[in-house]
Amino acid sequence: MSNSHDNHGHGSHGEGHGHYIIPDATIYKTLGALLVLTGITVGLSFVHLGTWNFVVGMLVAAMKAYLVASIFMNLSHDDKSNSVIFVSGFFFLAIFIGLTAPDFLFRGDIFTEGKQIMLPVKGVSQFKRPWEPTPEIVAHGKAIFMQQCVSCHGPEGKGDGPAAAALVPHPRNFTSADGWGNGRKPSQIFKTLKEGRPGTGMASFATIPAEDRWTLAHYVASLGPNVLKDTPEDLKAAGVDTSKDTLGDTEAPSIPITAAMKILDAETAKDGLKGNIKPGHDDLEGYGERVEARTFNPNL
Amino acid sequence: MSHASVPAGKYNADNPAPHHFGHHFESAEHEFSSAKQGMWLFMVTEVLMIGAIFVGYLLFRLRFPEAFHEAHKELNVKLGALNTVILIISSATMVLGVTAAQRGNNRRSIGMLITTIFLGGCFCLVKYFEYTHKFHEGIFPGGLYHFEGLTVPHAPLFFSFYFVMTGIHAFHVVVGMCLITWIITRIKRGQISKEFFTPVELVGFYWHFVDLVWIFLFPLLYLLG
Numbered sequence: 001m002s003n004s005h006d007n008h009g010h011g012s013h014g015e016g017h018g019h020y021i022i023p024d025a026t027i028y029k030t031l032g033a034l035l036v037l038t039g040i041t042v043g044l045s046f047v048h049l050g051t052w053n054f055v056v057g058m059l060v061a062a063m064k065a066y067l068v069a070s071i072f073m074n075l076s077h078d079d080k081s082n083s084v085i086f087v088s089g090f091f092f093l094a095i096f097i098g099l100t101a102p103d104f105l106f107r108g109d110i111f112t113e114g115k116q117i118m119l120p121v122k123g124v125s126q127f128k129r130p131w132e133p134t135p136e137i138v139a140h141g142k143a144i145f146m147q148q149c150v151s152c153h154g155p156e157g158k159g160d161g162p163a164a165a166a167l168v169p170h171p172r173n174f175t176s177a178d179g180w181g182n183g184r185k186p187s188q189i190f191k192t193l194k195e196g197r198p199g200t201g202m203a204s205f206a207t208i209p210a211e212d213r214w215t216l217a218h219y220v221a222s223l224g225p226n227v228l229k230d231t232p233e234d235l236k237a238a239g240v241d242t243s244k245d246t247l248g249d250t251e252a253p254s255i256p257i258t259a260a261m262k263i264l265d266a267e268t269a270k271d272g273l274k275g276n277i278k279p280g281h282d283d284l285e286g287y288g289e290r291v292e293a294r295t296f297n298p299n300l
Numbered sequence: 301m302s303h304a305s306v307p308a309g310k311y312n313a314d315n316p317a318p319h320h321f322g323h324h325f326e327s328a329e330h331e332f333s334s335a336k337q338g339m340w341l342f343m344v345t346e347v348l349m350i351g352a353i354f355v356g357y358l359l360f361r362l363r364f365p366e367a368f369h370e371a372h373k374e375l376n377v378k379l380g381a382l383n384t385v386i387l388i389i390s391s392a393t394m395v396l397g398v399t400a401a402q403r404g405n406n407r408r409s410i411g412m413l414i415t416t417i418f419l420g421g422c423f424c425l426v427k428y429f430e431y432t433h434k435f436h437e438g439i440f441p442g443g444l445y446h447f448e449g450l451t452v453p454h455a456p457l458f459f460s461f462y463f464v465m466t467g468i469h470a471f472h473v474v475v476g477m478c479l480i481t482w483i484i485t486r487i488k489r490g491q492i493s494k495e496f497f498t499p500v501e502l503v504g505f506y507w508h509f510v511d512l513v514w515i516f517l518f519p520l521l522y523l524l525g
Contacts (some may be wrong), residue, residue, distance in 0.1 A: 089348060
């Protein structure tokens with residue numbers, strides 16, 4: 001933008017001297033286009049396109065923003081560097097969203113499976129004969145798994161949840177047949193859920209009602225390389241009366257999770273991990289507050 | 301700035317003072333393009349400030365889609381659309397004011413700028429009615445929320461975003477109206493001419509930017525539940 005014939009201290013960037021002045025007609029046309037686009041945005045909001053509502057709505061807004069920036073703010077006739085500056089702002093904003101969203105959305109213990117994880121899990125199971133796996137029972141077990149287990153065992157049960165790195169031994173990989181202390185049958189997994197595994201990070205989940213614990217056991221069993229089934233003897237050993245439809249009162253009463261947390265906290269402190277477990281903020285119906293694994297300090 | 305040296309009373313909108321560019325610039329053109337580049341850099345900081353709140357809004361909306369969907373129905377689409385139209389028209393009157401100043405037509409420029417302030421005032425008035433209606437119902441941001449018509453968990457979070465985002469935006473509108481008032485007085489004092497209209501154009505940018513933010517706020521908050 002050199003201006004060699006401009007001297008004597010008098011600026012002159014009037015008409016015909018390099019400065020583009022937007023014609024009135026262009027202004028009115030742009031105004032019309034913006035109003036039409038606004039109408040389209042409002043109209044579209046009454047048409048249900050699902051996710052596309054959002055995408056189309058934002059695209060229309062981006063078109064309007066382009067019109068305002070390029071014509072009203074005169075970027076189309078301005079020095080290119082100003083366009084670069086302005087667009088760079090949105091570039092960095094995109095980086096901001098691009099890095100924050102995956103972190104926020106894929107923290108396994110918050111929600112991994114979209115809406116499914118947000119379903120409230122009832123405190124009392126609606127299932128009869130929960131020791132016999134059905135697709136509904138496995139699905140219910142999965143819902144609990146996504147809330148209670150993913151922080152350590154990972155969204156796919158591979159033992160790679162966000163808190164896994166802090167735990168020694170590492171959480172069980174359910175997709176492998178190796179290393180199962182109590183065995184891989186649902187009744188054996190049920191036992192682990194009830195009692196926990198002393199000396200490991202696996203706490204007792206006895207606070208989850210027994211029916212729901214069975215659904216969870218079936219889901220965990222279903223993740224394995226081959227799904228093992230319980231024999232009538234296995235079920236009997238697990239205290240199930242298969243002649244009835246429900247579990248009855250065979251289960252010991254559950255302890256409040258706050259008490260369980262104190263025990264777990266003391267155990268982890270004993271194991272050389274700093275006991276810094278805090279209750280989570282999300283209430284789960286029937287379970288009280290849950291332990292959020294990500295409050296473990298991964299550096300310890 | 302050199303305009304400070306202009307004697308009072310000698311110049312006015314019809315008879316503006318000659319402009320002397322700053323001694324640290326090579327030319328008036330250089331002065332103008334530097335000022336403009338500074339304005340664009342400032343607007344990048346604005347993009348990032350408002351962008352941070354947008355990111356927060358988007359993430360919480362993804363996390364609590366039902367709550368945000370139910371809560372957004374409480375907003376009045378008609379008033380939101382009205383305000384969108386008001387701001388878009390005000391952007392057009394702003395450009396008309398800027399181009400009039402660029403052509404040296406200061407009288408027309410003042411008229412357009414006053415219209416722009418008026419439209420900005422209309423926007424604030426509509427916003428005032430929206431806010432007071434919400435307050436009346438008990439819809440406040442965060443923990444102050446006590447609206448009984450909508451008790452979905454996390455609905456107050458939506459309104460926290462609503463009030464912060466539209467509040468920051470409305471603050472920008474008010475600042476913009478003050479800046480336009482300031483350039484009107486400069487035009488009247490004869491400090492703006494077709495040789496020197498930098499403040500008018502830069503305030504124009506600011507006003508368009510405020511419009512641009514609303515272009516995104518309106519669909520995000522009012523329409524796309």
